[in-house]
Amino acid sequence: MNTATTTPEQHGAEHHDHKPKGLMRWVLTTNHKDIGSLYLGFSFLMFLIGGAMAMVIRAELYQPGLQIVEPNFFNQMTTVHGLIMVFGAVMPAFTGLANWLIPMMIGAPDMALPRMNNWSFWILPMAFSILLASLFMEGGGPNFGWTFYAPLSTTYSPDSTALFVFAVHIMGISSILGAINVVVTIVNMRAPGMTYMKMPLFVWTWLITAFLLIAVMPVLAATVTMVLTDKYFGTSFFAAAGGGDPVLFQHIFWFFGHPEVYIMILPSFGIISAIIPTFSRKKLFGYSSMVYATASIALLSFLVWAHHMFTTGMPVAAELFFMYCTMLISVPTGVKVFNWVATMWRGSLTFEVPMLFAIAFIVLFTIGGFSGLMLAITPVDFQYHDTYFVVAHFHYVLVTGAIFSIMAAAYYWLPKWTGHMYHEGLGKLHFWASLISVNILFFPMHFLGLAGMPRRVPDYALQFADFNQLVSIGGFAFGLSQLIFLVVVIKCARGGKPAPAKPWEGAEGLEWEMPSPAPYHSHTTPPIVK
Amino acid sequence: MHKLISVAVLSAMSFLATASGGSPFNLTTGVTDISHRVYDLHMTILYICIAIGVVVFGVMFYAIIKHRKSKGATAAQFHESTKVEIIWTIIPFVILVTMAIPATSTLIEMEDNSQSDITIKITASQWKWHYQYFEHDFGFFSLLSTPSEQISNQAQKSENYLLEVDKPLVIPTGKKVRFLITADDVIHSWWVPAFAVKQDANPGFINEAWTRVNEPGIYRGQCAELCGKNHGFMPIVVKVLPQNEYDAWLKEQLAQVEVAKQAETKALASTLTYEESMTLGKQVYLARCAMCHQPNGQGIPGAFPPIKNSPMALNDKQAHIDIVLHGKAGTAMQAFSNQLTAKEIATVITYERNAWGNDTKDVIQVSEIINREVK
Amino acid sequence: MGDAIARALSQSYHTTYCEVIIMNREQLTQQNRRLVQKLLLIIGGMFCFGFALVPLYDVFCEFTGLNGRNTIKAEQQSQSIDSSRVVRLQLTTSVSPGMPWQFKPNQHYIDVHPGENKVVKFSAKNLSGQAIVGQAIPSVSPGLAGLYLNKTECFCFNQQPLAGGESVEMGLVFFISPDIPEHISTLTLSYTLFNVTDVTEAESHNLQAAL
Incomplete structure (x- = not known):
């Protein structure tokens, strides 16, 4: 791939840089880079708020007995921590990366629908203000877990449930608008010659993610609407008294919820597939099989939802079906891991911070995948279900999976975004501090779960005390380590060694053909893709 | 490497x-x-x-x-x-x-639940278990027995902290025991790791599970599905006895049911004094009511209503008795008519109507409870 | 909405880009709009699908016995009896909180030959002073067995009003299909009694339609 030799930055400076200054620039912006930065900044803020809630949880669980918070508030913390991390931290971070990178990667000047782009970001802070405000209402905020199982979330929920429902609706609309924009951009705005099978994998995985979002976020909207009408308008979708069924809630929720899990990991696969080849100085092994694997994971994700519900009393035949389908997902996921390892094999490897995070991703995400495979086996899932084993599993997949990939992406593209190199020493410190603390935080949770500690409890029996203390210490250390990242980003934004157009020797892709920092308007003339 | x-x-x-x-x-x-x-x-x-x-x-x-x-x-x-x-x-x-x-x-x-020897119906509610011995029309509630001083760190924690109950489920060894599991309010989940049994209790629906235990002993588990505020405080204890000891235990329990019935009749005839009611009522209140309505009677705003200065506790005696007996639909307030004796209900209502400055001077008699129930 | 989209789309390209791009701006705007319309259609469809899952689930459960609900009235009585087998039907009841009724089966179980028509009785008593309307909701375990439990008459098909202190005996006429699988030797029929006094007339109509 190569660009035609034009000077887009001169064009940009002369004709198009009439952006408003100050706050209004950010409120009114329709520029994909500004909106990408807004998304990324917002998601980091949410990461800190959700993280603070995790600190409250871990502080309470530091030793047996009730010390800091009462159980009802503890439940609000676990609930809102989950909601914020899923809808406020991970998903907006991926949308931010998509905004920044997709137009640059496919040779488009901007996203296809810039005004809608502005809206899809700016309704997010509204949603989370509502959600956080509900914590201060009389009776407290949502306390029924992020999965909001009925009837705990309907008949037995606090008065603030309406706010929770509206907040989730707004988050859903924001994600849907973002997904529409991504699909339209990728389908219609590719530069001449940028065929589908030439697109970088990050673009591919996001295209598939966007379709998943379009398919399942409306189902989430329907679910919360039913919760709302059950609670306030006397319908009985999930109440046995009126002919409903509480288990139906779980079917509908997980029909959304399982694809949602893949929404939070597919873009990671794209990021890792960009970083590993760069620092191996070798082309990605099996590009097309990566595309097919991603697509088959996405399709299978619609057939496995009930593996979250093995203990609800399903017939054996249904349990077997969902067990087999779930096990099947590990095949395409395995193919991805094998391809990454094959890419590194006989490469010429260097270990800058993005590569370190990417390698940690492969190892730790795979561990999360192994525990996922164990959870898929129905008879043993009866023992693992709703214990800390599950908590360990999904934190390995989401923290050392999704969040580590986001960190890797941030370090990898920061030079392109800011025009400066980040501080390599601080970055390495951040990596090692995170890697060690995250394993102290989450690995012992496997043991806790196997030994029989249920999740979502504010207090526990004495035999769980030692591991919980260790886990809490790991938690505080991991929380503090993320402040190093904040320092790295601020330092990098304010200055540092100027970054060349292509700071990484082995990098490939249209974004590296642009100067660093990338000009305000990307590809004002379409690049020629070879 | x-x-x-x-x-x-x-x-x-x-x-x-x-x-x-x-x-x-x-x-x-x-x-x-x-x-x-x-x-x-x-x-x-x-x-x-x-x-x-x-x-x-x-x-x-x-x-x-x-x-x-x-x-x-x-x-x-x-x-x-x-x-x-x-x-x-x-x-x-x-x-x-x-x-x-x-x-x-x-x-x-x-999943093969057929050919069982014993059937036990397990009903979960916020935050306790009820075990019904299907063949004998006999059952009891099983609640956390860890004192609240231990939870609030005012006392040394005991060995089985949070994993102990007042009355464990008792089953015999070597028999196929079938559990019918349901719930009264929200979803709970009955889990005993030593049996590898975990089954959700869904309100309005019935689920099955079974076990056949080889070794006598005491086995502990917990509720495994988030069920509200005290989800972490509803343990399960199963005592597995050899068949002959189990038979003896069952016989004794059935005899005790008769004794309790007679005590009820006796209580109906006697008159409760204010002091006696306040002492017993306070015990019952702290054991059964304080987890929601709080020891100071002030509840938790927005979640659990106060009893202190509430119109019902100050004025409407009949409504007060009714809500304790039959509970309130769609809330954590349960029907206590089959959880407590008539005497316990009478005294706890007396306590609630006189503690924390409520001072109505009402003394509820057992007869008022019995009459209200079978009017 | 259409205008807003069109305006959003018209912003989407820069003149310089359009000068050289092979496709003209009008055409691209058209293309974007068509794609957005298609995606919106999918989104609307999936929102409706979320709600459609409710009746789909009911139908699915009715055919597979997935959730063990057993609310269908059998059209006719059994024709043939398989006297070589005996199946035990256990009966149990629950009363939901806030429902001041006593509600019990008159017997804990009944042994029947598949195909045999039988009657079992349940007693209910209103312990309170007010008139209350109750609705019993059935559930069968194992769920699959519900497919073979046929009720020709049941108090659960209707709501049951009781005046304060009144009591009633309610009947259930049923038979178990002779084609019930061999491995099912015991099935349990559970009724949970709910207080539906507050449910308005209109809603009780919906309820019956739903059942």
Whole structure:
């Protein structure tokens, strides 16, 4: 791939840089880079708020007995921590990366629908203000877990449930608008010659993610609407008294919820597939099989939802079906891991911070995948279900999976975004501090779960005390380590060694053909893709 | 280096294998045939995962060590091989099939609820269990018995902190016991790890599970589905007795039911004094009501209403009795008519109407409760 | 909405880009709009699908016995009896909180030959002073067995009003299909009694339609 030799930055400076200054620039912006930065900044803020809630949880669980918070508030913390991390931290971070990178990667000047782009970001802070405000209402905020199982979330929920429902609706609309924009951009705005099978994998995985979002976020909207009408308008979708069924809630929720899990990991696969080849100085092994694997994971994700519900009393035949389908997902996921390892094999490897995070991703995400495979086996899932084993599993997949990939992406593209190199020493410190603390935080949770500690409890029996203390210490250390990242980003934004157009020797892709920092308007003339 | 890793992993594996049973690191082997099979399945899959991990990460770390640029490695050019892709699609698939076979047979055995010897109906409610011996029309509630001083760190925590109940479920060894599981309010989940039984209790629906315990003993578990504020405080204790001891226990229980009935009749005839009512009422209140309405009677705003200065506790005596007897639909307020004796209900209402400055001077008599119930 | 989209789309390209791009701006705007319309259609469809899952689930459960609900009235009585087998039907009841009724089966179980028509009785008593309307909701375990439990008459088909202190005996006429699988030797029929006094007339109509 190569660009035609034009000077887009001169064009940009002369004709198009009439952006408003100050706050209004950010409120009114329709520029994909500004909106990408807004998304990324917002998601980091949410990461800190959700993280603070995790600190409250871990502080309470530091030793047996009730010390800091009462159980009802503890439940609000676990609930809102989950909601914020899923809808406020991970998903907006991926949308931010998509905004920044997709137009640059496919040779488009901007996203296809810039005004809608502005809206899809700016309704997010509204949603989370509502959600956080509900914590201060009389009776407290949502306390029924992020999965909001009925009837705990309907008949037995606090008065603030309406706010929770509206907040989730707004988050859903924001994600849907973002997904529409991504699909339209990728389908219609590719530069001449940028065929589908030439697109970088990050673009591919996001295209598939966007379709998943379009398919399942409306189902989430329907679910919360039913919760709302059950609670306030006397319908009985999930109440046995009126002919409903509480288990139906779980079917509908997980029909959304399982694809949602893949929404939070597919873009990671794209990021890792960009970083590993760069620092191996070798082309990605099996590009097309990566595309097919991603697509088959996405399709299978619609057939496995009930593996979250093995203990609800399903017939054996249904349990077997969902067990087999779930096990099947590990095949395409395995193919991805094998391809990454094959890419590194006989490469010429260097270990800058993005590569370190990417390698940690492969190892730790795979561990999360192994525990996922164990959870898929129905008879043993009866023992693992709703214990800390599950908590360990999904934190390995989401923290050392999704969040580590986001960190890797941030370090990898920061030079392109800011025009400066980040501080390599601080970055390495951040990596090692995170890697060690995250394993102290989450690995012992496997043991806790196997030994029989249920999740979502504010207090526990004495035999769980030692591991919980260790886990809490790991938690505080991991929380503090993320402040190093904040320092790295601020330092990098304010200055540092100027970054060349292509700071990484082995990098490939249209974004590296642009100067660093990338000009305000990307590809004002379409690049020629070879 | 990769040898070092595999040695470490192998030693971890042997450690896990030997540390089974009461290990703080691993799943319990349990005390039923099913739980043993579940444990074996768990270990098999764990070993397979570890083996795959050793191979994949071994290759990766070999590349990380040998193929680094600082050692002068130059990148090879290969980036595609359909043959390799097919191989590493098929091999995992075959491994999965070998996992699925024992998993399927274990599952089918677990779900075979037929030909049971004893049936026990388990009803969950916020935050207690009720066990009904189906064949004997006899049942009781089972509640956390850990004192609140231990939870609030004002007293030394006992050995079975949070895993002890006032009345455990009792079952005999060697018999197939079938559990019918349901709930009164929200979803709960009945879980005893030693039996490898975990089954959700869904309000309005009935679920089944079964166990056949080989060894007598006391086995502990917990509610496994978030069910509101005190989800962490509704443990399960099952006492497994040899058949003859179980029979004796059952006989004694059925006799006690008769004794309790007579005590009820006697209580109806006697008159409760204010002092007596306040003392007994306070005990009942702290044990059964204070977890929601709080020891100071002020409740939790927005979640649990106060009793102190509430119009019902100050004025409407009949409504007060009714709500304690029958509960309030759609709230955590349960029907206590079958959880407490008429005397306990009378005294706790007296306590609520006089404590914390409510001072109505009402003294509720047992007859008022009985009459209200069977009007 | 359409205008807003069109305006959003018209912003989407820069003149310089359009000068050289092979496709003209009008055409691209058209293309974007068509794609957005298609995606919006999918989104609307999936929102409706979320709600459609409710009746789909009911139908699915009715055919597979997935959730063990057993609310269908059997059209006719049994024709043939398989006297070589005996199946035990256990009966149990629950009363939901806030429902001041006593509600119990008159017997804990009944042994029947598949195909045999049988009657069992349940007693209910209103312990409170007010008139209350109750609705019993059935559930069968194992769920699959619900497919073979046929009720020709049941108090659960209707709501049951009781005046304060009144009591009633309610009947259930049923038979178990002779084609019930061999491995099912015991099945449990559970009724949970709910207080539906507050449910308005209109809603009780919906309820019956739903059942």
